[in-house]
Amino acid sequence: MKKIYFLIAAALLAVTFTSCQKDEETNEQDLYGKWQNKENAKEYRVFYNDIVANDPTYKWGKEWDENDRYEDDLTEHGNGWFKWKKTKNNLLELHQMDNGGAEIPQENTITVLTATEFSYKRKDGKIYSFTKVKE
């Protein structure tokens, strides 16, 4: 029983702290631009301020890993491109396919976003960190 009480207490404590944690809303303006992965320097992401024509709630972005391909290899709005929208700290990306077969959603949570730093947590819990690259 002690263990059960301990677990219930711990759970309540966790819920309490979670409830008190305040989400600091980040500035979308900071997201625009080119980012370089801190762990994999060959991985880049670019967030554009360009609105998707037929879906104005989204904007365009693209990503590439130079271990596999270069920026010039990307087909406009195809594989490597994604639509994104930021709602508070939720970053929803709809990744595009070259053959137009589907849009693959990725729900990420922004953990850090400044003018130079950007980190997000994927839904499976993995965190990716980037630094702004001057173009």
Added chain:
Amino acid sequence: MKKALKIAGISLGALVGLVLIVICVALYVVFTPKRLTPIVNKVADDMLVCQHELKSVELTFFSTFPFFGVAIDGVQLYTEQDTLLKVDELVAFVNVKKAIDGDIEVQKLLISNLDINVCIDSLGQGNYDILVASEDTVSAVEDTTSGGWTVKSVCLSEPMKMNVQHLRFTDKHDSLFAQIEDFRLSVELPCDTQTHVLLTTESIDFTYKTTQYANNLKLRLDLPAHSSDYQHFFIDSLALQLNDFLVSVKGYAGIVDSVSYDLDLEVATNDWQISELLALVPADFGAIMPPEIQLDGKIAFSAQAKGVYSPTEMPLVDARVWLKNGHGNYDKTVLPYDFSALDADIFAHVDLNKKDQITATIHKLYAKTGKTSVQLSGKATHILKDDTAFVVANPFCDLKLRLNVNLPEFNQYIATEGTTSTMKGVLSGNINVQTQLNDVTEERYNRVKLNGDLAIRGLDVQYEDTIFATADLLKLGIKTHPTNTPNLLVADCELGFDKLRAKMGKDLNANLSFINLKANAQVDIKDTTAIPTADIQFAMGDVDVAMDTIVAFVKNPKGLLAVGSTKHDKQAQRVNVNLSADQLQASMGKDMSAKTANFSIAASARYNKKADNLLLKWNPRLDFNLEQAQADLATLPFPVVIPQIKFNYSNRDFKIDTSNIILGNSNFSLAGEIHNLGKWLRKEGIVEGEMRFTSEMTDVDELLAIVNSLEDDTEPTTPTPEQPKGADSDEPQATQQDSVSEPFMVPQQMNVSFVTNIKRAKVFGEDVRNLGGKIYINDGVMILEEMGFICDAAKLQLQAMYKTPRKDHIYAGFDYHMVDVDVHKLIEMIPQVDTLLPMLRTFEGKIQFHIAAETFVNSQYQLKPSTLRGACALEGKDLVVLDNETFNTISKLLLFKKKTENKVDSISAQITLYKDLVTVYPFCVTMDKYMVAMGGSHYLDMSFDYHVCALKPVYLGVDVKGNFDDMSIKLAKAKYAKDFRPHFHRDVDENAAQIRQLISNSLKKNVKIKSDTDNADPKND
């Protein structure tokens, strides 16, 4: 010679003078020999300065009147050194009565045993100066001749006979020696028209300085002739013989006027031995024959001259020369053969009045060496120019060469050092040449007309121990067509073999029942860079070829091969080929065999040296037709049957009219057109076209089984586990790359589509109908567009894309939809679904399945993980548990209501693939009072993180993490309550539902097929 004649004339004059003196003395002083002889000696003493003897002199007149005769015996003139003249007997009877009138009739004239020896010493003093110079004597003689008596005619009533034992002339001053022995002269000059001169001598010697011009020559002249008026002479048969060399003349010669003679003469010789004839030529004159020619045999000559000879006119001459039984050789370093049976018969017609009409005819010019013989015949016309001078014109020659060549005698010409090269057989045939001589000497061979027919019987050739060929009969014909184009040789050739057997090395054997080649060739013989033009028609009988394990048989191949240069560029080659055959069979050991009933190929090519691509270089045009073909492969359980393939190709258009292939249960047909290949290769345009692939039946299962069996056969070549792919070091990677084939690159600048129409197909055991769609190749991208089909298990639609922007950056993606698919068929067709949705196996019923995925790979088709994208949606309604036994077990265990049907309301699952992450979006299954939901993540390294939760009747969750080898299962909060039981939660996760819907919608937006159970538009689902 003049000096010798002078001496002879003086001697003869002296002799005649002596006779006249004797006659005068005899007539007017003494008539008896006893008295007359001393008188004559006395007179001779007065007249001659040399010593002399005269045995007797007898004159007759009255007893022989009207003939006056004189007979002198034993005349000898000599000096202290030698005898100048000696005559045993000298008799002459002259008709005095006629002589007075000027007609000299000699009844008898005999000079017996005459011996003359004339010498000139080294100081130039001759022994012939024997007369005492006397002006009276001379004047007396002159007086006699000036008396007005002239000779009107001379005749011999009896033959004049003269016998000279020796006639010798020695000139030490000029180193000249001449000698005639046993000289006999008989002259019949009767008073009628008959004349006969017979002259013989047993030996003639003549030496001048150190050169001996005549050595023991025998001379015989027999001249029977007659003349009625001493103006026209008829020679019955003149025979002039020097040793064994006889020249006979007969015919007529007449005097027309002082400068014109009429001739009709025939001249002929006997057979002259060449070596003996050449021996007559003094050695100092050098060899008549060129030193490289050795020749002997017999020659003969005959000629006929007819017509008037004058300063303005020449008689016509027909001459003929024979060479008989000749033998000899030509420089053996060049022609190492001894020729025998040399035989020639050459005729010439000479009209010097019209020199351009002079002709020469070779009736026969024959030579033989060993078993080889050559015979030439022919005619030459226009030998001389029609000119006053003898200028060689440009003879036109029409020659015929007959050959009979025993090939083994010419093996040395193909012999190579260190190897064996031989040939056997007999070449025979005729070659006819018609040409102007200048065209040959000045190498204008384009104007030469040549016509030849040759045959080789029993041909057996071995060349350098590698090539062996035999043929019963080889025929070769050649005919040239004279042209006025300089250096252009135009010829028709014909080549034929009967029963040709060829062997090259140890591996290649070929047997041909016959070959006939007919060719028209045009060759520029001076310009070695110009490409010959040839049109070759060929026809063959049965052809058997074996090379190593490859055996081929072709029945009656025939066709046309044309090669040459293009009109605009002599260096640019063009080739045209037409080939057809009634039957073709080929096999490669036990692994492969093929046969066809008949096939035909018509091909042409024009070479363009400026192009850098093979197709552009040759500009091929090809018409191909193959019928009733069949191939048997050891790796295939059934033959590949080809009823017909018919297509034509050019760099502009590639058109497949028909291509039917039957492979097991499958049959295919491909037809269509492709355009602008040339422009595409030149990078000036894009390839466009549409091909139609149709099939009544395609057994995909059977084809896959074939492919699998082929892969099994090639398994040893794939990398072994000990040599894994992607090793870090460069070296093993490079080695590996060497063994990997190049990736398929989709051509750029190409817009081609393949329209597929398969009426029936068997796929994964299912009968599929109306399988159709298009495959596009468009500028480096290959798209399988909306390939739809229907089977008993589902309606399906497939779209796929393959593009190759770079060799190491290749895209592959697909978009696949299955509507009304049976759950188990789906798992059977796509086993990976079972891995991702394991509970699906327990259901039965029809669902919709949509999947799209794509990635880039490198040149070895290895994934580029950062480019992986994919999504999958599965939706089903009214599904049931697999079997009642399982359902009963579950229902008992979970205390289902008794009325509960074995039925699930619905299932809707979405899965996405992004890079290394497979996300299984939460989905819910409801049955009876139970509701279960699950979702989670799956990684390419096969680790996972799933959450399963029960939402009815209790909330209970389980986290399943790890991998299949190390799995942890822990109780957890039911995460998906707000997704599927929102009425129990205020905080409904609408976002999650929208995302799931977004996935489904984006997947369905390309679906063209409709579900039977769902009339709603899938796009709006």
